[in-house]
Amino acid sequence: MPHNEQFASDNYAGICPQAMDYMARANERDASAYGEDPWTQMAADRLRETFESDCEVYFVFNGTAANSLSLAAMCQSFHSVICHELAHVETDECGGPEYASNGSKLLVGTGPDGKLTPQSIEQMVTRRTDIHYPKPRVITLTQSTEVGTLYSIEELKAIREVADHYGLRIHMDGARFANAVAALDATPAEITWKAGVDVLCFSGTKNGLAVGEAILFFNRQLAEDFEWRCKQAGQLASKMRFISAPWCGLLEDDTWLKNATHANACAERLEDGIRGIAGLELCFPRQSNAVFVDLPGDVQTALRARGWHFYTFIGGAARFVCSWSSTLPQVDRLVQDIGEVMRNR
Amino acid sequence: MPHNEQFASDNYAGICPQAMDYMARANERDASAYGEDPWTQMAADRLRETFESDCEVYFVFNGTAANSLSLAAMCQSFHSVICHELAHVETDECGGPEYASNGSKLLVGTGPDGKLTPQSIEQMVTRRTDIHYPKPRVITLTQSTEVGTLYSIEELKAIREVADHYGLRIHMDGARFANAVAALDATPAEITWKAGVDVLCFSGTKNGLAVGEAILFFNRQLAEDFEWRCKQAGQLASKMRFISAPWCGLLEDDTWLKNATHANACAERLEDGIRGIAGLELCFPRQSNAVFVDLPGDVQTALRARGWHFYTFIGGAARFVCSWSSTLPQVDRLVQDIGEVMRNR
Amino acid sequence: MPHNEQFASDNYAGICPQAMDYMARANERDASAYGEDPWTQMAADRLRETFESDCEVYFVFNGTAANSLSLAAMCQSFHSVICHELAHVETDECGGPEYASNGSKLLVGTGPDGKLTPQSIEQMVTRRTDIHYPKPRVITLTQSTEVGTLYSIEELKAIREVADHYGLRIHMDGARFANAVAALDATPAEITWKAGVDVLCFSGTKNGLAVGEAILFFNRQLAEDFEWRCKQAGQLASKMRFISAPWCGLLEDDTWLKNATHANACAERLEDGIRGIAGLELCFPRQSNAVFVDLPGDVQTALRARGWHFYTFIGGAARFVCSWSSTLPQVDRLVQDIGEVMRNR
Amino acid sequence: MPHNEQFASDNYAGICPQAMDYMARANERDASAYGEDPWTQMAADRLRETFESDCEVYFVFNGTAANSLSLAAMCQSFHSVICHELAHVETDECGGPEYASNGSKLLVGTGPDGKLTPQSIEQMVTRRTDIHYPKPRVITLTQSTEVGTLYSIEELKAIREVADHYGLRIHMDGARFANAVAALDATPAEITWKAGVDVLCFSGTKNGLAVGEAILFFNRQLAEDFEWRCKQAGQLASKMRFISAPWCGLLEDDTWLKNATHANACAERLEDGIRGIAGLELCFPRQSNAVFVDLPGDVQTALRARGWHFYTFIGGAARFVCSWSSTLPQVDRLVQDIGEVMRNR
Known part of the structure; x- marks a missing residue:
């Protein structure tokens, strides 16, 4: 491939200098494994500062894992997850969410510009309420969406209203969350927990890391024993510092x-x-x-x-x-x- | 922690220079995602050369994932996996194999120096043959073992005989496989496929990588559609080259x-x-x-x-x-x- | 409910006299559990005669289990199952197939009169072939369909051709298979294995039993160790004869x-x-x-x-x-x- | 087999007359499917009376399903279930609990006469508390045990104390619960919820039914959406009345x-x-x-x-x-x- 002549994906890009620098710093000496190291503590703290929230923070390897495990923590196998027909969880994760949750069905809705609307959500929730159909439990929103559009704060809050009405939780796939924050005139907090998001998967890979996504549980109850879930699912890095230290690089100096x-x-x-x-x-x-x-x-x-x-x-x-x-x-x-x-x- | 004053685990060690060097080289320009890059091809080829085998090679993030996914590919949920009571899959993977396989039970055997013997295996296979008990399908051996001991080629071949007799497959947890090769007077091929091993999980992390394990299917049939399994389980790295290129560093110049x-x-x-x-x-x-x-x-x-x-x-x-x-x-x-x-x- | 004034479902009907008679006969004395009784042998043999096939026969409790377990035996979690949008597996089994298979996705197609066409199947198979999407492995057909229509032998054979072309297996949901046989001028064999069906779920409940479905594997390889699957999934009846003996009643004298x-x-x-x-x-x-x-x-x-x-x-x-x-x-x-x-x- | 010359299992016995009588009564006319019939209501009510508890009641097909689904409702895949080494869930359900829970490990303890002791439970809970080992969440007790012995009320209460201390739930496998009630000088309530049992699987099959087990949730929170779980797992009988009406027969006149x-x-x-x-x-x-x-x-x-x-x-x-x-x-x-x-x- 010719040098830098690609617009295929932010996945084709490499490691940004600030992340690489922190990786080198974390490599200067040995450190405890499995996240019991100072870098992991620092990265989690910086995320909490960035989001102005005492949220629970976990690091996993990639976006499919982040989405699948967090969704599995938000529902049971017989529940369903409402998503847009273009959502990555539906189109590009090879059944990852169904696998991690042991069978939760994705209910696929539509909406202009790759976005779910309160109406489309409500219709999916109400069309079936019998036990022969999986019970809706979670709404997942992608911010920015698969087609690069954005949910405004007002749109998020309107969806939160529907969610409250029907007892649903809100998951946000933030594969390009940073791009959304940059584009909207808003803080990270304003377009997540302040707008009713329970759990955010915040991608570091697409933003400049080699590997590594952060899962933020603003709704801390949903994070109960989540570290065991990560471990069981093969998502606990032994040399965790090489995921978390680069995150420190991303989170430093914005x-x-x-x-x-x-x-x-x-x-x-x-x-x-x-x-x-x-x-x-x-x-x-x-x-x-x-x-x-x-x-x-x-x-x-x-x-x-x-x-x-x-x-x-x-x-x-x-x-x-x-x-x-x-x-x-x-x-x-x-x-x-x-x-x-x-x-x- | 004082500099280098640890003998806690090879997981506490950092990235070795040769791996770091290749990570930097892979970062010089953009590259295709999901393993469609030259580094991944090179790493797989070097592994095939190293093992003198046209085996199927896959890269995943960590050892729990490597063991869990490869075992899941070797049996069904109602089958069982024979392991030593000290095996990592039993003691330290939080039910990872059971999760990835959707329920395969581990049958826990004993044996001196952390090693299964043909007799202990045979006893586990024959004590129950009814449908109320999961049917044994796989033997997993750790080389070197959790207590640092080694299976000799003769021991491996004796276990292969039992495996053949009962239609079992052999999985090798190679968390410290490199240490076993270095310690035994043998080639990688001689203590794997030439001794009857079907699938090897070869750890890079403990050998000097930041993250990344290789799964080698010497029995290629067992690898059918395995790339989909990795993807679904959240084990397909988008920026795969940052796992595979460091492997090139490990595999160069021995x-x-x-x-x-x-x-x-x-x-x-x-x-x-x-x-x-x-x-x-x-x-x-x-x-x-x-x-x-x-x-x-x-x-x-x-x-x-x-x-x-x-x-x-x-x-x-x-x-x-x-x-x-x-x-x-x-x-x-x-x-x-x-x-x-x-x-x- | 007024006596017999229902056309809601064949599930509302009771046990037909011939089935009830056999249940009483099976109750005359004690018998071995878990299918090791003469009634189960007789029922399986009569099914093999009826289908002119030395197929493998298993009995499970209900239709969701029959469909879910047989589909799970026909694919892996990262494979997908092609079905019509009105298929029971999609609309009325609460994610049962996804659960039993640990995540296999249903790919939902369309077609007039509740039937898939070779074209609709081909389109679903070919639109995605990358590893980010589950690989199609099975086609499931409902005979008679959810809207009471029938696949003709010619239609089945045309679908078999597509299946062969793409390496797909064919599953038949026979919740109302008896009604299909009665309506088509054909033998059970002609509209199943002779037309390319690999596995049939043949409902006894809707035909006059209290409980019990038969799964017939015409493709015997797919039945490998299936008895363990049934046991693990809670689908092995301890007093099996009370499912199989009534089947003898159904199968006697047509x-x-x-x-x-x-x-x-x-x-x-x-x-x-x-x-x-x-x-x-x-x-x-x-x-x-x-x-x-x-x-x-x-x-x-x-x-x-x-x-x-x-x-x-x-x-x-x-x-x-x-x-x-x-x-x-x-x-x-x-x-x-x-x-x-x-x-x- | 010679008439009645068996002491192999209560699974070899047939349907008792009172259950058969109710089956015939339920067969007199058509009735609504999936438990929306008067027999199912009556059976559930009689169970609530028998246990002096407004518990949640569900009927499933067999004991493996009852145990597996209720345990799955009581823990997550990364939790573990403490059981005696002779417990049916460990020895005779072919990994059913691991399958239904998507990987929960059974921690196998010992104790004289087939019974767990508070000490054995405590030892299993405390020996590992790191995330590399599944976190204990449930204790399962079999009453009467696999070797026909009984937990006294005092023993149950002592186990409840340990459970409270470590935040564990108590599940009771009541495959022969009726025999335990008959043998102990106690009411059903006294040896279940009054002694700290959260969930009971009460076997009808071994007591004289053709098929059918009741699951009683004394801890009603654990039953949240459990009907969907039953449906998804293939454990919702379409002609439910043929399971529940015989239960009415069992529950009438003691x-x-x-x-x-x-x-x-x-x-x-x-x-x-x-x-x-x-x-x-x-x-x-x-x-x-x-x-x-x-x-x-x-x-x-x-x-x-x-x-x-x-x-x-x-x-x-x-x-x-x-x-x-x-x-x-x-x-x-x-x-x-x-x-x-x-x-x-």
């Missing part, structure tokens, strides 16, 4: 937020560039670090021939995702190439 | 073997030192990188007060584990302190 | 077929009667023992006030199901009441 | 207690007879409906040749179990045969 702000800015520049090209339309409002464009198939092929990496989304649109390692010149080159290819058709 | 040989040598020196102290006895033959000594409780307390870290094993013995980062002067200081404390009683 | 033929004939008469009432239309072709009519809500209310029991189907239609215990005069009374209520609107 | 009292009396007579034979000793105090005798192997063989059916227990003893259908003359014939065989050696 690195996580700067990384996300930068990625969002790259995406905004890409949006602007694309808007200047005749014949193209964005599929979804560009609100965070992803841009979805209705590029014709032959245009996508031509771009790939020029060395660009990106995903083709369900339905055929091109998905461009920016990361902490994207650069503005790179965005400009991409825009130029798209423009050329479009004009040469 | 680093893994040198790390293990060094750890074994430190343990041998520790053994020699302890043998020179009146009143102490080793609990098990010292064969790899761990030394178990019947240190009285007050002696252990006194050593800890001097800043030494080590575990107290079931039954009260002191366990000292050496790693790639242990040093001979450190061993000598430990021996001296043990001697002083013993003499001062 | 009682099962006569029961089904009678139920189908009642439904046909109901269909005829409804066709004679102005303003009503059947929602699906009436092919077995169920009639779905687009009765307006007020008409349904009025009928219930007159003491009739029936279900309202998804979308609002009335569902009338006939059983071995339905009677033609009862059908005539129902038709008369529907007619009166319709005319009185 | 039939259940009379059945148990009779079985106990048969066992007592057997005990008396055996005590009169020189050279034999009972292995455990005969306290309910089972007698364990140290019959030499050749004696067992000779008895079987005379047509007697019984089990050989772990260790080689002969187990004779009496049921509602055993008769005193039959017991006398058995005693006579044992005496003859012993004298003829």
Whole structure:
């Protein structure tokens, strides 16, 4: 792959310097295993400060594990989890949540721009209430969504109202939570526990780590004995410090937020560039670090021939995702190439 | 904790330089996610060369996951897994194998020096054959064992004979496999597939990585669709290269073997030192990188007060584990302190 | 509930005399437990004769268990099962298949008259082939379907072709299999293994038993150690003879077929009667023992006030199901009441 | 098998007349499915009266299901269940509890006469408290035990004290609960909730039903959404009345207690007879409906040749179990045969 010529995923990006620096620092001497080390304590404390909450904090290896284990802690096997039809838990975790919960069904709803609405949730809760159908127990929201859009604080609070009405818990898949915080004019607390979120999976990997996600239980009761769950599920790192110390790097000097702000800015520049090209339309409002464009198939092929990496989304649109390692010149080159290819058709 | 003054676990050691170097190299540019990168290909190929086998290779995050998922691939929920009563899967994985397999029971056997014998295995297989008891399907062996001892090639082959007789598969927990290879006068192939092992979990973490274990299926049929199993269980790293590239570092120039040989040598020196102290006895033959000594409780307390870290094993013995980062002067200081404390009683 | 005035479900009907007679015979003296009795042997043998196949036969307690356990035997947790959106496994088993398989996802397809088509199956298999999505492994067909329609032999064979092409197994939910055999001009063998079905769940409960379903593995390899699976899942009856002996009653003198033929004939008469009432239309072709009519809500209310029991189907239609215990005069009374209520609107 | 010449198991006995009578009554007309029928209501109410408790009542098909599902409701997958090494959940349910709970480990303790002691429980709870070992959450007691002995009220209360101290719940496997009530001078309430039992699995099958166990949640919080769990696990009978109506038969006129009292009396007579034979000793105090005798192997063989059916227990003893259908003359014939065989050696 040509150097840095990818907008495929923030998963393709590497480790940001601040995380790498902390990894080296954690490697200077031996330390206790299984999270009984000072780095893990520091990372958890910094997360609590960042979220202004005395929440319970756990670190696991990846996003599928974070989502699956936290959902399993929020319901029983005979309960169901309400999600959007585009949610990662439904489309890209290979049945991970069903596996970790030993059978909880995902109830798949719809809604514009990749977002559930209070109405769509209510409809899913009320259409069946008999014991032949799994009982809804959790709503999971992705912030920012799979298509890069955002739940506003008002939208979150409206969903919390429905949740309260029906006794549901709210889980947030924060694979790109940092990008959401950067994009919304809000604090981490305001778009999580202050808006009714019970549990957040906060991704470090997409933000600049090698590996590692944080699970934050604002509703501490749901975290009961959760460390045993992590251990049993193969999600307790023996050399935990190499996950938690890099998190310290992200959380120092707002690195996580700067990384996300930068990625969002790259995406905004890409949006602007694309808007200047005749014949193209964005599929979804560009609100965070992803841009979805209705590029014709032959245009996508031509771009790939020029060395660009990106995903083709369900339905055929091109998905461009920016990361902490994207650069503005790179965005400009991409825009130029798209423009050329479009004009040469 | 004082610098390097620990013999608690090879999990307390850091990342060895060769692994760190490859992590930095993998971080030089973006790369495809989920193992579709050149580092993962290289690491798998080097493992296949090392084992002289066209085996299937998968990377997961930790040892509990490696053991649990590979055992789940080797049996069904209503089957059982024969293990030694000291095996990590029984004593220290919090029901991980039972969870991943959805209920497979561990049948716990005994045997001297932490090793199962063909007789103990046969007895477990034959004592119950009715459907009210889970049907034995897998034998799991730990090499080197939890008490640092080794299965010889002859012992492995004798167990393979029993396995063949009863239609059982053989799993090897190689949390300290490198130490076993270094200690036995044998190649990796000779103490695995050539001796009848179907699947090996080969630990990188204890050998000098930050995170990451390799699962090698010498019996390729057992690996059918295993990549989906890893994905579902939250064990597919998105930025896989940061697990696999460090493996390349371990596998280059026999680093893994040198790390293990060094750890074994430190343990041998520790053994020699302890043998020179009146009143102490080793609990098990010292064969790899761990030394178990019947240190009285007050002696252990006194050593800890001097800043030494080590575990107290079931039954009260002191366990000292050496790693790639242990040093001979450190061993000598430990021996001296043990001697002083013993003499001062 | 007024005597026999129900068309709610064949689950509301009682035990047919022939089954009850065999239950009494099995109760004449003590017998070995867990299926080691002559009745269980006899029932299994009669099933093998009926199906002209040396298939493996197991008895479990109910339909959810039969479907869930047989599907679990046909795939792994990271595989998926293709079913119609109206299939009982999807709509009415509360996540039973996901639970028994420890997470297998159901891929929900569509098709007219409650039936999957080769095209719909192929589309589900091919739309995703990456490891982030569970790999399709099984197709499940309901015969007769949830809306009382039938797969013809030709349709089954066409689906088998797709299954062969993609390496899929075929499971048949035979909750009303007897009604299908009675309705199609075919033998049990012709619409199962001769048409490519690997495993059949054959319901006895809906056909006249108190409790008990038979699982027939025509593909005997899939039945490996299945008795242990039943035991572990709480589906091995200790006094098995009280499930199997009544099956002997069903299978003697074609009682099962006569029961089904009678139920189908009642439904046909109901269909005829409804066709004679102005303003009503059947929602699906009436092919077995169920009639779905687009009765307006007020008409349904009025009928219930007159003491009739029936279900309202998804979308609002009335569902009338006939059983071995339905009677033609009862059908005539129902038709008369529907007619009166319709005319009185 | 010769008529009634079995002391193998109360599972070999048939349906008692009172249960059969109610089955016939429930079969007189159609009734609503899935427990929405008057028989199920009546059976649950009679159980509540019998136990003087407004407990939650559920009916499932067999004992493995009753134990497995109730234990799963009492803990999470990463918790453990403390049981005696002879407990049915450990020895004869093929990993059912581990399956239903998705991995909960059974911690196996010892104690004389098949009973756990407060000391043995405490030892299991305290020996490990780290997250690498599943956290104890439930104690399961079998009343009467697998060897026919009884927990006294005082013993139960002493165990409750330990349970309270460590935050454990108490589950009772009542496979032969009726025999325990008949043998102890106590009410059902006194040896369950009044002595600290949270959940009881009360067997109907061994007491004279064809199929069917009741689960009683005295601790009602543990029953939250339990009906969904039953449904998902394939334990909700569609024609529920054929399980619950026979329960009405058992619960009317103290039939259940009379059945148990009779079985106990048969066992007592057997005990008396055996005590009169020189050279034999009972292995455990005969306290309910089972007698364990140290019959030499050749004696067992000779008895079987005379047509007697019984089990050989772990260790080689002969187990004779009496049921509602055993008769005193039959017991006398058995005693006579044992005496003859012993004298003829």
